Amino acid sequence: MGFPVSLRLDDPVGPGGVPEAAVDGVFAWLREVDARFSPFRPDSEVSRLDRGEVPRPSAQLREVLDLCEEYRAATGGAFDVRLPGRGLDPCAVVKGWSVQRAAESLRAAGARGFCLNAGGDVVAAGGPWRVGVRHPEHADRLCTVLEVADGAVATSARYERGDHIVDGRTGRPATGLLAVTVVAPTLTEADAVATAAFAMGTEGVAWAAAREGCEVFAVDAGRRVLRTPGLPVAGAAPGPGPAAGKEHTAAPV
Amino acid sequence: MKRALPVLVLSIAGLVPVWRYAPSPEAVTAPAASSEASVAPAAPSGGSTVAAGPVVGTEKGPVQVEVTFEERRITAVRMLQQPDHPQTTAAVPRLIEETLDAQSADVDTVSGATITSDGYRESLQAAIDAQAAQGAGA
Numbered sequence: 001m002g003f004p005v006s007l008r009l010d011d012p013v014g015p016g017g018v019p020e021a022a023v024d025g026v027f028a029w030l031r032e033v034d035a036r037f038s039p040f041r042p043d044s045e046v047s048r049l050d051r052g053e054v055p056r057p058s059a060q061l062r063e064v065l066d067l068c069e070e071y072r073a074a075t076g077g078a079f080d081v082r083l084p085g086r087g088l089d090p091c092a093v094v095k096g097w098s099v100q101r102a103a104e105s106l107r108a109a110g111a112r113g114f115c116l117n118a119g120g121d122v123v124a125a126g127g128p129w130r131v132g133v134r135h136p137e138h139a140d141r142l143c144t145v146l147e148v149a150d151g152a153v154a155t156s157a158r159y160e161r162g163d164h165i166v167d168g169r170t171g172r173p174a175t176g177l178l179a180v181t182v183v184a185p186t187l188t189e190a191d192a193v194a195t196a197a198f199a200m201g202t203e204g205v206a207w208a209a210a211r212e213g214c215e216v217f218a219v220d221a222g223r224r225v226l227r228t229p230g231l232p233v234a235g236a237a238p239g240p241g242p243a244a245g246k247e248h249t250a251a252p253v
Numbered sequence: 254m255k256r257a258l259p260v261l262v263l264s265i266a267g268l269v270p271v272w273r274y275a276p277s278p279e280a281v282t283a284p285a286a287s288s289e290a291s292v293a294p295a296a297p298s299g300g301s302t303v304a305a306g307p308v309v310g311t312e313k314g315p316v317q318v319e320v321t322f323e324e325r326r327i328t329a330v331r332m333l334q335q336p337d338h339p340q341t342t343a344a345v346p347r348l349i350e351e352t353l354d355a356q357s358a359d360v361d362t363v364s365g366a367t368i369t370s371d372g373y374r375e376s377l378q379a380a381i382d383a384q385a386a387q388g389a390g391a
Contacts, residue, residue, distance in 0.1 A: 133364050
């Protein structure tokens, strides 16, 4: 899947601190995940399962596929890792799930304050951490800044890979949104919900906002920003609506 | 209450599918519960009347709404009971609309769909990492 990973750790590493092996383990685990679950590697477990070369998925792949199915059902098929004419592609769930696991292993090793960023998806612990959200049109600018103590932030957007997220209901690229960012307790949830909401298009914003524990910041194709009142915007108290900005109840699916 | 009207319209638009949502065959109550017979008016507060609608059984679970009236206008609708199901919970979230802002700010990390290394190089996160590495090396 090939994404850059950066880890910022506040705790000391080494004797008395977080074991160096635990830090190395984060990167080793993510490399292992890529080797096993990437649909772009013909010898990965995902590719072999898809070709029917393995009788049944491993327990971990089973877990990933169960999550995929959960989100497929929750989005009425908009989020689908088995699109017609394409191979099995569980990337959208694998990434959040694997990075979340990496963060948990760091925590288990004694890390208290860290910020793990894998390809723009973030797990923060022991913050407050200031998490900028990339502007959908300018790579060097932000469109908002969030403050996250413990939690995860994931963004799905069109800007870099073009129209790569497909609405499973129509089989066409999703174009209703430029970007959607989800803050959730875990990256497993944040990443999958961001991708699923993006696949659903504009209606995905309300869908994501209705997920328990999820806060949403979305930019639609008309460059309009829609966000939930509880979004942890840095420097602003979260809560019911600010003076500027009009509120409305989202229409359902 | 200034913004009540747009909120109201969207609330009602949002709730109609809830009321109409796949009721099981034995569901008895009329779907248009907003201002009709089955509503039991309660405690008026400052000229408004709050009324709880009947509990409507659907195949996903019971649904009940509470409607606030000012005279004959509905000024607020609140869900008292709803099934834990995306198609009904989706009627509830409130969203704030803002304009898209481009800003630079001091941040610890950047969230964005940065997938390829080309994108990474031009991204802010790269700058942050470079600065952190420099700081650590100094």
